[in-house]
Amino acid sequence: MALDLFSPAKLGAISLKNRIVMAPLTRNRAGEGGVPQAMNVTYYEQRATAGLIITEATPITPMAHGYPALPGIYTDAQIAGWKAVTDAVHTQGGKIVIQLWHVGRISHPSLLPNQAQPVAPSAIKPAGQAFTYQGLQDYVTPRALELDELPVIVQDYVHATRCAIAAGFDGVEVHAANGYLLDQFLRDGSNHRQDAYGGSVENRARLLLEVVQAVVDTIGADKVGVRISPVNPFNDMKDSQPQQTFNYVAQALNQFDLAYLHAVEGGIHGGGESEPFDFEALRKQFNNGYIANLSYDKARGNAVIASGHADAVAFGVPFIANPDLVARYAKDAPLNEADSASFYGGNEHGYTDYPFLTA
Numbered sequence: 223m224a225l226d227l228f229s230p231a232k233l234g235a236i237s238l239k240n241r242i243v244m245a246p247l248t249r250n251r252a253g254e255g256g257v258p259q260a261m262n263v264t265y266y267e268q269r270a271t272a273g274l275i276i277t278e279a280t281p282i283t284p285m286a287h288g289y290p291a292l293p294g295i296y297t298d299a300q301i302a303g304w305k306a307v308t309d310a311v312h313t314q315g316g317k318i319v320i321q322l323w324h325v326g327r328i329s330h331p332s333l334l335p336n337q338a339q340p341v342a343p344s345a346i347k348p349a350g351q352a353f354t355y356q357g358l359q360d361y362v363t364p365r366a367l368e369l370d371e372l373p374v375i376v377q378d379y380v381h382a383t384r385c386a387i388a389a390g391f392d393g394v395e396v397h398a399a400n401g402y403l404l405d406q407f408l409r410d411g412s413n414h415r416q417d418a419y420g421g422s423v424e425n426r427a428r429l430l431l432e433v434v435q436a437v438v439d440t441i442g443a444d445k446v447g448v449r450i451s452p453v454n455p456f457n458d459m460k461d462s463q464p465q466q467t468f469n470y471v472a473q474a475l476n477q478f479d480l481a482y483l484h485a486v487e488g489g490i491h492g493g494g495e496s497e498p499f500d501f502e503a504l505r506k507q508f509n510n511g512y513i514a515n516l517s518y519d520k521a522r523g524n525a526v527i528a529s530g531h532a533d534a535v536a537f538g539v540p541f542i543a544n545p546d547l548v549a550r551y552a553k554d555a556p557l558n559e560a561d562s563a564s565f566y567g568g569n570e571h572g573y574t575d576y577p578f579l580t581a
């Protein structure tokens with residue numbers, strides 16, 4: 223029988239009861255000190271029928287923050303807050319990995335320790351404005367990271383991975399997508415370095431590969447995934463040769479025998495026209511599991527699993543509005559509509575109060 227969204231799967235060491243993955247979703251509702259709080263536990267627990275939950279992007283160090291009210295994964299209090307989340311999801315029979323995040327230049331001094339200047343591969347200011355506690359403010363020109371600072375960032379990923387293990391996660395996803403730090407290194411629009419971390423695609427991928435190696439050494443490759451977004455223009459991103467860049471990244475990641483590669487197959491936030499890109503060619507470069515994401519619905523999700531393009535499909539907005547998305551897809555029940563006004567920040571409204579199917 224052909225595989226579909228309801229077939230069990232294994233991504234590395236992680237067993238999924240179905241192939242319906244909850245995509246990472248920024249919701250800006252963490253408590254004081256970046257500590258997950260009661261409503262965050264409820265939100266993830268409600269969605270534990272997903273085959274796998276990927277948490278919202280989670281800063282690995284104070285310098286990794288770029289938006290208000292993000293949860294972190296670097297203090298004891300944050301570990302305790304996340305432990306309540308993973309316990310609740312596991313009690314419901316779910317699986318959950320945490321997405322490890324450093325925003326790089328997509329930040330603002332008001333969000334950073336001692337009003338620090340954001341850091342990036344190169345001192346190139348992104349177009350647009352930062353979301354801060356004081357409202358929208360223009361991005362500033364970031365400071366180009368010194369060579370000797372890069373091993374410190376790699377160690378920040380290691381520390382966050384250890385915290386994730388202590389918090390009971392089933393694995394970690396390294397966020398190398400959507401215009402944040404690792405993606406800023408990968409794509410040549412934001413990386414003008416002339417040292418071993420810029421120029422050739424091998425050099426631009428070096429920091430990502432060093433981070434993945436260090437994370438793999440900490441938790442084991444079969445519990446590590448990587449997310450990329452080859453043609454997402456969000457956060458003022460571009461690359462002169464995305465197919466070549468990301469085919470190389472997918473191939474290079476084969477050296478680790480990872481749990482999965484997760485690809486954003488276009489531009490997010492209605493992100494304009496993304497250029498042509500052959501995601502099937504990308505997928506063929508990678509030997510292990512592949513999670514497809516962006517604007518999928520049930521029919522197209524089933525189709526990419528049946529065709530072998532993807533091993534699982536990540537759904538974002540549908541999971542915001544439908545905690546029981548899996549049951550709704552199983553029964554072909556109507557979906558709740560998402561309220562975009564309550565996506566970012568606020569309270570339980572638009573977060574934990576979307577209705578479940580009753581019958």
Ligand code: PHB
Binds near residue numbers: 248399400
């Ligand atoms: C966002 O807050 O809009 C956001 C955060 C992380 C992403 C993408 C978008 O990877």
